[in-house]
Amino acid sequence: MAGRVEGKVAFITGAARGQGRSHAVRLAEEGADIIAVDILENIPTAAYPMATKEDMDETVRLVESTGRRILPIKADVRDRGQMNDAAAAGMAQFGHIDVLVANAGILSFEREDFAAFTEVFGVDFLGVVNAVDAVAPHIPDGASLIITASTAAMLEGTTDRMGPGGMGYTSAKRAVARYAHDIARLFTARRIRVNVVHPFNTNTTLIQNDLMYKTFRPDLENPTAEDAIPAFAATSPMGVPWVEPLDISNAVLFLASDESRYVTGMQLRVDTGQMLATMTAGVAG
Numbered sequence: 001m002a003g004r005v006e007g008k009v010a011f012i013t014g015a016a017r018g019q020g021r022s023h024a025v026r027l028a029e030e031g032a033d034i035i036a037v038d039i040l041e042n043i044p045t046a047a048y049p050m051a052t053k054e055d056m057d058e059t060v061r062l063v064e065s066t067g068r069r070i071l072p073i074k075a076d077v078r079d080r081g082q083m084n085d086a087a088a089a090g091m092a093q094f095g096h097i098d099v100l101v102a103n104a105g106i107l108s109f110e111r112e113d114f115a116a117f118t119e120v121f122g123v124d125f126l127g128v129v130n131a132v133d134a135v136a137p138h139i140p141d142g143a144s145l146i147i148t149a150s151t152a153a154m155l156e157g158t159t160d161r162m163g164p165g166g167m168g169y170t171s172a173k174r175a176v177a178r179y180a181h182d183i184a185r186l187f188t189a190r191r192i193r194v195n196v197v198h199p200f201n202t203n204t205t206l207i208q209n210d211l212m213y214k215t216f217r218p219d220l221e222n223p224t225a226e227d228a229i230p231a232f233a234a235t236s237p238m239g240v241p242w243v244e245p246l247d248i249s250n251a252v253l254f255l256a257s258d259e260s261r262y263v264t265g266m267q268l269r270v271d272t273g274q275m276l277a278t279m280t281a282g283v284a285g
């Protein structure tokens, strides 16, 4: 039986681990070949390490184990030249790019140095714009552009409370949400869709790190993941501390497939009802 994205080629940023890896594997399981981009180097103001060459090797192994092809590329989404080269290399290898998943992103916990705002914004907003610009000359009619934002784009009092680094995150996520809405209109005549996925806390390094545990449990000196679980879960009306990368990948798969061929300009939350609860509270209050 043909897969849900059989024969498509997906260009995925931040694909060496976490959600990006999960998207690569899920799309490959459903018949797509993958162009996997990742920086594979640390970024100073990110409070946790970026993916490694070994992480990318594991993504390659997992995709190839589905029987599909993958082209791993070391590139920084902030660098337009590197992104254009990555798209050109993908075209040379596969001959077409049908899906973009602009997923690479960082969170910073920097509370003093305002330069952190610029660094996070550079990855989380300009990195998305660069990815769209890089694939835009190549994508055919009917292509799908998918952008990863965050529920932080829609809520007050989340990462925006965390100093310049966290504020850079919130601002970038709000900006990509609006950017996608705006550029979606440019593509409708060609039936190219542009949609945003907004994940809730997701079980990846971005939240599974000591600084995040401390953010959720400031009352403890050295909180562990287990200590932080109740505080994470308190932000979810469904009472879950986090969702799994696969929960986001299944939304991405729908948007990448022709099942969503008339869906564009959408802001798709995978948030366990977090936003709904906020809106309800707002109405009640």
Ligand SMILES: NC(=O)c1ccc[n+]([C@@H]2O[C@H](COP(=O)([O-])OP(=O)(O)OC[C@H]3O[C@@H](n4cnc5c(N)ncnc54)[C@H](O)[C@@H]3O)[C@@H](O)[C@H]2O)c1
Pocket (backbone or CB within 6 Å): 013, 014, 015, 016, 017, 018, 019, 020, 037, 038, 039, 040, 041, 043, 050, 051, 052, 075, 076, 077, 078, 103, 104, 105, 106, 107, 123, 127, 148, 149, 150, 151, 198, 199, 200, 201, 202, 203, 204, 205, 206, 207
């Ligand atoms: N984990 C969460 O709770 C959560 C919630 C909402 C949104 N998000 C968003 O989901 C996306 C994926 O994050 P994740 O949860 O998988 O975290 P992650 O840190 O595991 O993965 C991010 C990946 O992006 C790569 N990357 C970072 N900067 C890059 C750059 N400049 N160029 C190329 N690659 C780069 C990293 O090396 C890493 O492999 C991000 O945009 C993040 O903001 C995450």
